[in-house]
Every structure is written in structure tokens, then in C-alpha cells.
Amino acid sequence: MPYITSANIACGFHAGDPLTMAQTISLARKHKVAPGAHPGFPDLLGFGRRKMHLTSEEAKNYIIYQMGALQGFAKAANANLQHVKPHGALYNMAAEDESLSKSIVAAVKAFDSNLIVFAPPKSELTKTALSSRLRVACEFFADRAYDADGSLASRKQPKSIINDAGRVVERTLRAIGEGTVLAIDGKTVSLGKIHTVCVHGDTPTAVNLVKKLNEALVKANVKVEPVHNFL
Amino acid sequence: MPYITSANIACGFHAGDPLTMAQTISLARKHKVAPGAHPGFPDLLGFGRRKMHLTSEEAKNYIIYQMGALQGFAKAANANLQHVKPHGALYNMAAEDESLSKSIVAAVKAFDSNLIVFAPPKSELTKTALSSRLRVACEFFADRAYDADGSLASRKQPKSIINDAGRVVERTLRAIGEGTVLAIDGKTVSLGKIHTVCVHGDTPTAVNLVKKLNEALVKANVKVEPVHNFL
Amino acid sequence: MPYITSANIACGFHAGDPLTMAQTISLARKHKVAPGAHPGFPDLLGFGRRKMHLTSEEAKNYIIYQMGALQGFAKAANANLQHVKPHGALYNMAAEDESLSKSIVAAVKAFDSNLIVFAPPKSELTKTALSSRLRVACEFFADRAYDADGSLASRKQPKSIINDAGRVVERTLRAIGEGTVLAIDGKTVSLGKIHTVCVHGDTPTAVNLVKKLNEALVKANVKVEPVHNFL
Amino acid sequence: MPYITSANIACGFHAGDPLTMAQTISLARKHKVAPGAHPGFPDLLGFGRRKMHLTSEEAKNYIIYQMGALQGFAKAANANLQHVKPHGALYNMAAEDESLSKSIVAAVKAFDSNLIVFAPPKSELTKTALSSRLRVACEFFADRAYDADGSLASRKQPKSIINDAGRVVERTLRAIGEGTVLAIDGKTVSLGKIHTVCVHGDTPTAVNLVKKLNEALVKANVKVEPVHNFL
Numbered sequence: 001m002p003y004i005t006s007a008n009i010a011c012g013f014h015a016g017d018p019l020t021m022a023q024t025i026s027l028a029r030k031h032k033v034a035p036g037a038h039p040g041f042p043d044l045l046g047f048g049r050r051k052m053h054l055t056s057e058e059a060k061n062y063i064i065y066q067m068g069a070l071q072g073f074a075k076a077a078n079a080n081l082q083h084v085k086p087h088g089a090l091y092n093m094a095a096e097d098e099s100l101s102k103s104i105v106a107a108v109k110a111f112d113s114n115l116i117v118f119a120p121p122k123s124e125l126t127k128t129a130l131s132s133r134l135r136v137a138c139e140f141f142a143d144r145a146y147d148a149d150g151s152l153a154s155r156k157q158p159k160s161i162i163n164d165a166g167r168v169v170e171r172t173l174r175a176i177g178e179g180t181v182l183a184i185d186g187k188t189v190s191l192g193k194i195h196t197v198c199v200h201g202d203t204p205t206a207v208n209l210v211k212k213l214n215e216a217l218v219k220a221n222v223k224v225e226p227v228h229n230f231l
Numbered sequence: 232m233p234y235i236t237s238a239n240i241a242c243g244f245h246a247g248d249p250l251t252m253a254q255t256i257s258l259a260r261k262h263k264v265a266p267g268a269h270p271g272f273p274d275l276l277g278f279g280r281r282k283m284h285l286t287s288e289e290a291k292n293y294i295i296y297q298m299g300a301l302q303g304f305a306k307a308a309n310a311n312l313q314h315v316k317p318h319g320a321l322y323n324m325a326a327e328d329e330s331l332s333k334s335i336v337a338a339v340k341a342f343d344s345n346l347i348v349f350a351p352p353k354s355e356l357t358k359t360a361l362s363s364r365l366r367v368a369c370e371f372f373a374d375r376a377y378d379a380d381g382s383l384a385s386r387k388q389p390k391s392i393i394n395d396a397g398r399v400v401e402r403t404l405r406a407i408g409e410g411t412v413l414a415i416d417g418k419t420v421s422l423g424k425i426h427t428v429c430v431h432g433d434t435p436t437a438v439n440l441v442k443k444l445n446e447a448l449v450k451a452n453v454k455v456e457p458v459h460n461f462l
Numbered sequence: 463m464p465y466i467t468s469a470n471i472a473c474g475f476h477a478g479d480p481l482t483m484a485q486t487i488s489l490a491r492k493h494k495v496a497p498g499a500h501p502g503f504p505d506l507l508g509f510g511r512r513k514m515h516l517t518s519e520e521a522k523n524y525i526i527y528q529m530g531a532l533q534g535f536a537k538a539a540n541a542n543l544q545h546v547k548p549h550g551a552l553y554n555m556a557a558e559d560e561s562l563s564k565s566i567v568a569a570v571k572a573f574d575s576n577l578i579v580f581a582p583p584k585s586e587l588t589k590t591a592l593s594s595r596l597r598v599a600c601e602f603f604a605d606r607a608y609d610a611d612g613s614l615a616s617r618k619q620p621k622s623i624i625n626d627a628g629r630v631v632e633r634t635l636r637a638i639g640e641g642t643v644l645a646i647d648g649k650t651v652s653l654g655k656i657h658t659v660c661v662h663g664d665t666p667t668a669v670n671l672v673k674k675l676n677e678a679l680v681k682a683n684v685k686v687e688p689v690h691n692f693l
Numbered sequence: 694m695p696y697i698t699s700a701n702i703a704c705g706f707h708a709g710d711p712l713t714m715a716q717t718i719s720l721a722r723k724h725k726v727a728p729g730a731h732p733g734f735p736d737l738l739g740f741g742r743r744k745m746h747l748t749s750e751e752a753k754n755y756i757i758y759q760m761g762a763l764q765g766f767a768k769a770a771n772a773n774l775q776h777v778k779p780h781g782a783l784y785n786m787a788a789e790d791e792s793l794s795k796s797i798v799a800a801v802k803a804f805d806s807n808l809i810v811f812a813p814p815k816s817e818l819t820k821t822a823l824s825s826r827l828r829v830a831c832e833f834f835a836d837r838a839y840d841a842d843g844s845l846a847s848r849k850q851p852k853s854i855i856n857d858a859g860r861v862v863e864r865t866l867r868a869i870g871e872g873t874v875l876a877i878d879g880k881t882v883s884l885g886k887i888h889t890v891c892v893h894g895d896t897p898t899a900v901n902l903v904k905k906l907n908e909a910l911v912k913a914n915v916k917v918e919p920v921h922n923f924l
Contacts, residue, residue, distance in 0.1 A: 017738050019289065041504070043514075050515050052515075053513040053514075064303045064304055064307050065243070068300045069299045076342055111303055114564050127409055158513065233742050275506070281745055284743050480751070484754045518714075526711065529765055533761050535754070535757055535761065537805070
């Protein structure tokens with residue numbers, strides 16, 4: 001918590017439970033970290049990392065349910081939700097699927113149109129959210145390899161998860177400074193402007209990664225603050 | 232819906248799912264029925280009708296989660312929640328358990344102290360909620376037999392569920408008019424003032440019961456309206 | 463039960479629970495109906511009717527788990543499982559997906575290679591099971607419309623579910639007699655030899671359908687018996 | 694695995710999932726560790742450590758379901774289940790509850806009366822299982838403090854979990870040698886004959902504890918082997 005500015009909080013569908021949600025909201029508040037809903041597919045067995053095919057109504061209402069549940073803990077702690085970031089397969093599918101992106105955007109607009117949507121740059125989700133006048137934070141994954149088309153390399157691929165702090169820092173500075181990333185095949189991929197940098201809590205060495213990343217960003221004069229400050 | 236004024240909506244723990252919740256909120260709005268959260272134990276297999284022993288923190292946060300999830304659909308439909316009614320074993324345990332009642336009241340106060348608590352008259356939950364300055368609607372169960380101590384007769388007991396419209400009407404008029412009910416053993420039980428009358432959606436003949444009840448109450452000049460109008 | 467010879471019993475992942483499983487095994491035994499496992503995706507919210515993308519290991523082990531659980535009740539009732547029929551999206555995906563079919567077949571062979579696999583005629587699942595020396599019962603859906611390619615018309619399509627007993631009987635006699643079905647667009651589709659006829663328990667009028675179907679098959683001199691008698 | 698002789702495998706109700714169950718059965722087989730079913734209450738949120746009140750039918754069938762599911766993986770791996778050990782609150786409640794003990798025993802007898810029941814010495818479960826001619830392995834908890842009445846001290850109590858290898862070894866040697874344990878209040882409690890010693894996998898330092906315990910038992914000439922060898 002001391003090294004991050006935004007936290008994605010799972011809402012019970014792919015992970016998370018009421019106690020953890022309450023504690024995380026409280027911890028975020030203490031560290032002045034902006035909390036966000038991290039809705040996922042209803043798939044505890046697969047941690048929400050498996051594709052599921054939902055109807056538009058199902059997707060929209062599953063997301064409203066999860067945002068609402070987290071909002072309950074925010075209200076109870078006098079905190080405000082800053083953002084929504086779909087989790088796992090929901091995020092990856094939405095990046096390429098206009099219909100699913102529309103369901104997510106419809107959920108956010110119906111629930112609270114002040115919420116910022118975290119999405120991959122140049123994705124369907126980014127386009128759909130922007131065209132519905134939602135604010136979007138374009139996200140770079142510091143600890144994940146990219147394919148040449150700008151999508152995340154599959155977790156099943158070797159070297160798709162990056163644990164080395166030096167590389168994480170180097171990649172992030174490049175992504176923020178130049179808006180590019182070196183794909184897993186060595187090609188340079190153009191990402192565009194990056195507003196938020198993600199490190200997964202379940203990446204081994206995650207705490208060290210965010211610590212080193214925070215130090216490097218400060219040293220490089222990158223202002224490290226919650227996205228609602230500048231979006 | 233046309234015959235009732237308040238609806239208890241299950242929130243996914245013992246029953247209910249995002250689609251049903253969204254549809255019920257929408258239906259309630261259409262019929263000007265006041266919606267309320269109906270949180271239960273996390274027990275889909277047992278429909279929340281089995282006792283579970285939770286810590287205070289667990290109980291409080293499970294209830295916040297469920298109220299928040301339903302509130303999400305209310306926000307999305309521009310509706311307001313009127314009340315909270317614990318479900319099944321949670322309701323029955325809270326009637327007699329001061330500590331559990333305190334957890335429920337703490338959840339409601341943290342989440343939204345305007346919500347009205349539905350509770351059995353003279354119960355621990357009623358006492359605890361009133362002493363925390365929450366509004367309480369004392370509830371009569373029209374379709375359930377009572378024991379001589381004023382608690383509900385167990386569903387496992389024969390004749391504990393009342394399907395006959397005539398008896399349901401007669402009992403309700405007595406409860407509202409005199410504040411009493413005839414217990415399963417024939418004794419008269421004093422209930423005190425009744426503000427709301429419950430018919431279970433899963434009681435066979437439920438639709439007919441609420442229709443007949445509505446007609447009888449109107450005929451008896453009892454004003455049938457959502458509890459937030461007069462509490 | 464009196465009108466059927468094989469029963470597919472859900473095992474808790476998309477529907478079903480221990481009590482229902484125990485009762486259904488017991489009821490099947492009483493009526494001399496052959497019980498089979500009906501494993502599905504872990505998707506209670508969607509009744510297993512939504513596509514999910516599992517790894518081979520996940521699919522194989524989810525199916526072993528479900529067959530094992532049902533086998534527990536069979537053992538407790540001195541009954542034997544006759545068959546395995548994947549449910550919903552698992553069945554439909556396996557019909558076209560060789561890799562998923564291999565996972566299902568691997569599960570059955572590891573668990574009990576005497577179990578008969580229920581599968582659509584000419585499907586990947588039929589091919590894979592036969593080439594692994596499992597017995598296959600080719601299945602006709604009496605209450606569902608077919609597309610011109612021999613697959614089931616989507617439930618979301620109008621007229622995809624057939625409630626009319628006359629049509630159900632007519633279609634079944636044709637499927638058994640000629641090995642064909644008229645697709646939703648009127649074209650004749652060749653199915654090949656049919657060993658088992660399915661009516662969904664959640665189709666309205668299901669009881670009437672199986673009664674009428676049973677009478678019509680007997681009248682047409684089709685022997686109505688569990689598939690293990692002749693496969 | 695190298696330091697233990699019996700493994701209790703969660704079956705999906707309070708913990709465990711098909712992949713973990715398959716892997717654990719396979720790992721146990723490799724290390725010649727005897728596997729057993731570890732059924733619990735249907736309470737993933739509470740890890741099965743919260744009391745639930747089930748009917749006899751529910752308890753019996755929940756346990757059959759879980760034993761069956763694990764048996765599926767045992768069959769697939771050509772392994773045999775050695776035992777059944779109820780988990781958490783189910784174990785603790787059965788220790789004192791004759792009716793619940795009867796449900797557990799009824800489940801085991803219906804499913805496989807060769808399974809050995811793990812139970813606290815002098816408990817209701819031990820008595821009920823023995824009187825139904827099931828074999829019972831009386832169990833000592835090496836890493837948990839005892840109350841003066843011979844039951845486990847609540848996990849919520851300070852010092853109820855014992856992480857120190859020296860104390861774990863000392864207590865175990867006393868329990869096996871003398872059949873006694875020093876309760877949390879210093880009193881000596883008579884346990885009677887002990888057949889199996891439990892270390893919780895979620896106790897910090899668990900691996901070190903079982904290693905040290907194994908060494909100490911061998912040094913003390915206690916034969917360390919699966920209970921089915923001598924019961």
C-alpha cells in the first residue's frame with residue numbers, strides 16, 4: 001500500500017470476500033490509496049482468468065452487483081471509489097470485444113458515471129468508454145510481457161510474467177516516456193499515452209517491484225498520484 | 232407486486248442473483264413497491280434457513296456486502312432502498328441474540344442509517360435497532376404459525392405454514408387490530424403494534440394470499456402503504 | 463420416471479446438490495431407470511449453458527469430480543451408473559471440439575471405461591469416444607430444433623424449444639426410423655443411427671412429452687429400454 | 694509428504710478443488726502416503742470452521758458427496774482411500790453431538806465400511822463409529838492446545854496454536870507414551886490410546902513440525918506408518 005496510488009479490489013466473483021474487501025478499503029484509506037472495483041467473471045475456481053461467454057444483460061448486471069458490493073464498504077468507511085477495472089479474462093475479452101465493452105460501459109454509466117475506467121490503450125474498451133464520455137486511464141502492465149499486437153502475452157507462455165525489478169522499471173520508464181513496449185518477439189509496440197501502471201498482487205516479488213518502481217518513477221520526476229488527480 | 236407495498240429482495244447469498252435483483256428492482260419501481268435488502272447467511276444449499284455461527288465482523292460485513300450489491304441495482308434504476316430485513320436463520324437468530332443484532336445494526340448504521348429495519352416485535356433486533364435510533368417496522372407473519380413464546384413455529388413442524396386465505400386474513404386483522412396472535416397451542420400471544428405483514432413468496436398460494444389480504448385490509452379501512460410513509 | 467429408461471443427474475456444478483442427487487438415484491432405482499452422470503461447467507449462475515474455456519486438465523478433473531460425487535450416491539444405494547452425458551455448453555462445445563472431447567474421454571477412461579458416453583451423432587465427441595473404445599449412445603433431442611448443420615438451434619432463437627407432443631413424437635419416429643430430422647430452415651439433415659432420445663426436464667410439458675413419446679414408441683414397436691441393454 | 698503417512702484431502706466444500714484433489718492424490722501415491730477424505734461444511738468463506746446446523750439427511754449426503762468426489766480421483770489414479778476425517782467445525786461438533794456422529798457414520802457405512810474414521814479419543818464420534826463396527830483412529834493434535842475437558846482450545850484463544858517444534862515433539866511423545874496431554878490451564882488430561890497425530894497444513898512452520906516430529910518418533914522407536922497397517 002505505501003508504494004501504490006490506486007488499488008483494484010476484487011469483489012467476490014473471482015476472488016475477494018466481504019472481510020477482505022472491508023479490510024482493503026480500510027487499508028487503502030489509511031494509506032491514501034484510491035480504491036477501485038475489480039469485477040470479474042463468476043469463476044472462483046479459475047480466478048476469473050478463463051473466458052466465459054455472457055449475454056449483455058448478464059455482463060452488465062454482474063458488474064453492477066460487484067461495484068455495488070464494494071461501494072457498500074466504501075460508504076461504510078466514508079471512502080469514495082475512484083475507478084473500475086475489469087479483471088482477468090473479462091478485461092482481456094473486453095479489450096477486443098465491442099459488445100462486451102458496451103456492457104461494461106453501460107454498467108458504469110448506470111451505476112456512477114464519475115468512475116474512471118481502467119483499460120488497455122487503443123482497446124475496444126477504451127474507445128467505447130471514451131465515446132460514452134467516461135474518463136479512461138490507459139494502463140501499462142509492468143510485470144507482463146506483451147505480444148506484437150499490443151495485447152498481453154498469455155500467462156501460459158514462458159517468460160510472460162516478469163519478476164525482475166530492473167526490467168520492470170526499465171519497461172515502465174519506456175512506456176511512460178515513449179509510449180512503447182518491446183514485445184516478447186523483440187518488436188517495438190506503440191501503446192500511446194499511459195496513465196496508470198499495474199503490478200499484480202499475485203506476482204512473486206510484487207512488493208519489491210512496486211517499491212523499486214515507485215523509487216524509480218520519483219527519481220525520473222514522474223509524478224506518482226491517483227489518476228483522479230489528473231484525468 | 233400489485234398487492235404488496237414492500238418487497239424483500241434476496242442479494243445472492245442464500246438466493247438471488249444479479250439478473251433477478253435487477254429485474255425485481257425494476258418491477259418494484261414500476262408497481263411503486265418499496266424495495267428492501269434481504270440479506271442472508273452465505274448458504275445457497277440451504278436457502279439461508281440453517282443456523283450458522285459467524286463472528287461479529289463476519290456478520291456485519293456480509294450484510295454490508297449484500298446491501299451494497301442491491302443498492303447498486305437501485306442506483307442503476309434511480310430507485311431508493313427503503314428497508315433491510317434479515318432472511319431466514321439470520322432473522323430468527325437475531326430475534327434472540329443481542330450480539331448478532333448489534334452486528335446487523337452496526338452494518339445498517341455504517342451503510343445507511345435511513346434504512347428501516349424489519350424485525351419481530353419485542354425481539355432483540357427490535358430493541359437493539361431502536362436503541363441505536365434506527366427506525367423499526369414490527370412485522371407479523373401472516374402465513375406462519377407462532378409458538379407460545381411469540382417466535383415462529385419451526386417449518387419442520389406440521390401446520391407451521393398457513394395456506395388458507397381465510398385464516399391468513401383473520402389472523403392478520405387480529406394482529407393489526409389487537410396486537411395478538413393465537414399460537415399453535417391455542418394460547419393468545421401479545422405481539423404489540425404491527426407495522427408490516429409478511430407473506431413468503433415461496434408459500435404455495437402466495438399470490439392469492441396477498442390479493443385476498445390486500446382486499447380485506449382495504450375493506451377494514453387499514454391504510455396499505457409502504458412503511459416509510461408512516462415510520 | 464415411469465416413462466423414461468435413462469436419467470441424466472446433475473452433479474452440483476451447474477445444478478444439483480447432494481440431497482437431490484441422493485433422491486434422484488433412489489427414485490431411478492425404484493423405477494428401474496438407468497442413472498448417468500450429467501457433468502457441466504462450474505456455473506450455477508448460468509445453469510452451465512454458457513461457454514467456458516478450460517484447460518484439458520481442468521476439464522478432465524472437473525468431470526472426474528462430478529462422476530465421483532454421483533458414484534458416491536450410487537454406491538450408497540447399491541446402484542450402478544450406466545452413462546455420462548456432458549451438460550449444456552460442455553456438451554455443445556465438445557460436439558465440435560476435439561481437444562475438449564479428448565478431455566472428457568480421458569476422464570471417463572480413467573474413472574470407469576464401462577460408462578457409456580451420450581453424444582450427438584457424427585460429433586467430435588462420438589468420434590473421439592469410439593476411437594478410444596468407449597461405447598457411445600447417439601442422442602436425438604426430441605424437444606429441440608436443429609440447425610441445417612445438424613447442431614442444436616440456439617435456445618435464444620425463437621421456436622428452438624418444441625413443446626408440442628404431436629411434433630415431438632413425429633420428429634422422434636422419423637429420427638429413429640430414418641435417421642433424419644427436419645432442420646429449422648426445413649432442410650432434411652442426416653443424423654445416422656439414434657440410440658437414445660432426450661427430453662429436457664426443464665421443458666414445459668416435459669412429463670406429458672415423455673408419456674406421449676413412450677406410448678408412441680411402444681405402439682411403433684420400438685423397444686424402449688436402457689441403452690446398456692443393447693450397446 | 695515425505696514426513697507424513699496419512700493425508701486429509703479437502704473435497705471442495707470448505708476448501709479444495711478438482712485440480713488440487715487430483716494433484717494431492719497423485720503426490721500421496723508417489724510418497725506412499727495413505728489418502729483420506731476430509732469432508733467439511735459447505736462454507737468456503739469460513740473454511741468450514743464455523744458451526745452450521747444441518748439435518749441428518751443433509752449431513753449424511755454432504756459427506757457421501759465429498760467422499761465420492763475424492764474417490765473419483767483415487768480411482769483415476771489407481772489408489773485407495775484409507776480414511777475419513779471430518780474437517781473443522783464438523784469434526785468439533787461431531788465430537789460432542791451423537792446425532793451428527795450418527796449421520797457421519799451412516800454416510801461412511803453406506804459408502805464404504807472399510808474406511809477408517811479419524812476422531813478424537815473418547816468423543817461421541819468415536820463411540821458411535823465403534824458401536825457401528827467401523828474402525829476408528831484416535832487422533833492427537835500436535836499443534837493445538839487442549840482445554841481441560843479434552844476438547845481443542847478455540848482458535849480464537851491466544852496460544853491455542855503451537856508453532857514451536859520442541860513443544861510439538863514433547864507433547865506428542867507424552868500423548869503417545871502416556872495417553873495424556875497438558876491442557877491450556879496446566880491440568881493433565883487423559884486421552885487414552887492415540888493412533889494418529891495431526892499437524893495442520895495451514896499452521897505456520899507445518900513442514901518443519903512434521904519433519905522434526907517424524908525424526909523424534911523414529912528416534913523414540915515409535916513405528917511411523919499408515920493407520921490401516923495396524924488398525
